[in-house]
Amino acid sequence: MGSFEVGIDMAEIDVESLFNYAMKGQWRETLEAYKKNPGTLEAKITKAEDTVLHLAVYLGQTNFVREVLDGINEEVCLNVLQMQNSKGNTTLHLAAEVGNVDMCHNMAKRDSKLICARNLEGETPLFLAAVHGKREAFLCLHDLKQNHHHDEDDDDDSLVKKSNGNTILHCTISSEHFG
Numbered sequence: 001m002g003s004f005e006v007g008i009d010m011a012e013i014d015v016e017s018l019f020n021y022a023m024k025g026q027w028r029e030t031l032e033a034y035k036k037n038p039g040t041l042e043a044k045i046t047k048a049e050d051t052v053l054h055l056a057v058y059l060g061q062t063n064f065v066r067e068v069l070d071g072i073n074e075e076v077c078l079n080v081l082q083m084q085n086s087k088g089n090t091t092l093h094l095a096a097e098v099g100n101v102d103m104c105h106n107m108a109k110r111d112s113k114l115i116c117a118r119n120l121e122g123e124t125p126l127f128l129a130a131v132h133g134k135r136e137a138f139l140c141l142h143d144l145k146q147n148h149h150h151d152e153d154d155d156d157d158s159l160v161k162k163s164n165g166n167t168i169l170h171c172t173i174s175s176e177h178f179g
């Protein structure tokens with residue numbers, strides 16, 4: 001697949017078609033839409049401001065996500081991975097929440113800072129993996145975080161605590177994801 005470039009006029013994007021392709025599982029058609037108009041990577045196609053990549057992650061389309069991310073240059077890839085929906089979730093948040101280890105690894109290795117990204121509730125992907133009982137995704141992100149030291153000022157405890165003060169331990173016990 002050729003590389004994509006983002007920055008095309010967003011008015012040219014047929015958001016309804018992208019949404020319909022995703023909802024019908026027509027990932028080849030969605031990929032063709034990206035090839036014709038690379039700006040579709042940034043299009044918010046749901047009321048929750050999800051992109052097609054957000055939907056693809058949530059729906060477990062690992063190969064589609066990999067193919068799209070492999071087909072864009074590094075700068076565009078970082079921008080696309082940092083895009084948030086109306087809840088502040090990146091695609092890594094969603095991959096962690098559904099427990100897709102392959103996607104978690106693929107995204108976090110491209111930008112390990114995403115592991116520390118917070119949504120509007122103050123939750124990191126690491127936090128969401130634990131809260132939803134996705135042990136393998138949690139361990140994957142934890143290992144990647146340990147292997148990529150960001151700033152020395154990083155407070156590792158903050159990664160396991162929501163903005164309201166609840167920790168992963170509080171939330172996993174409340175959700176009965178323990179043992």
